[in-house]
Amino acid sequence: MAEVSRDSEAAERGPEGSSPEAVPGDATIPRVKLLDAIVDTFLQKLVADRSYERFTTCYKHFHQLNPEVTQRIYDKFVAQLQTSIREEISEIKEEGNLEAVLNSLDKIIEEGRERGEPAWRPSGIPEKDLCSVMAPYFLKQQDTLCHQVRKQEAKNQELADAVLAGRRQVEELQQQVRALQQTWQQSHSAPLLVPVRLAPPCLC
Secondary structure (H helix, E strand, O other): HHHHHHHHHHHHOHHHOHHHOOOOOOOOOOOOHHHHHHHHHHHHHHHHHHHHHHHHHHHHHHHHOOOHHHHHHHHHHHHHHHHHHHHHHHHHHOOHHHHHHHHHHHHHHHHHHHHOOOOOOOOHHHHHHHHHHHHHHHHHHHHHHHHHHHOOOOOOEEEEEHHHHHHHHHHHHHHHHHHHHHHHHHHHHOOOOOOOOOOOOOOO
């Protein structure tokens, strides 16, 4: 188990014992290629020095009886193991869409460098962080609601003005109707002057 742990640490350090953190993560080294390099380094460590010796210690008696067959078994085992690891990592990259995610991360970092201002980092105070994130959102929502309220109030005022104008028009029509009604009544209530014919005097 100690040997396996040392191999894993060596694989994480990458080629020539350098850690991935020591590799610059700029635009010239995409993280997709960096991931592939780490995988290749890990697979190379599978066949590093003393790897075959550790393998033979597990099958010591068989190795003593037929070392050539043991060597072929070891070579085939390592080849199949490397192929299996590459296939599983490829499946993980496809399922998680890692290539697009890592490329997007590279783009975000590059845009952050061009921006020049420090990116947001949590302060360690949850209440303060929550307010700093949610306050702009709520202020924006407040502005939107105020704009909608003012717009609705303007519409309501227009409707109220239209109702008042309609009422004034109805009142004017009612006044006109009353005036016409009074005129008609006056014209029909006046006495009619009927001419009376006088009989001629009787000459008796």
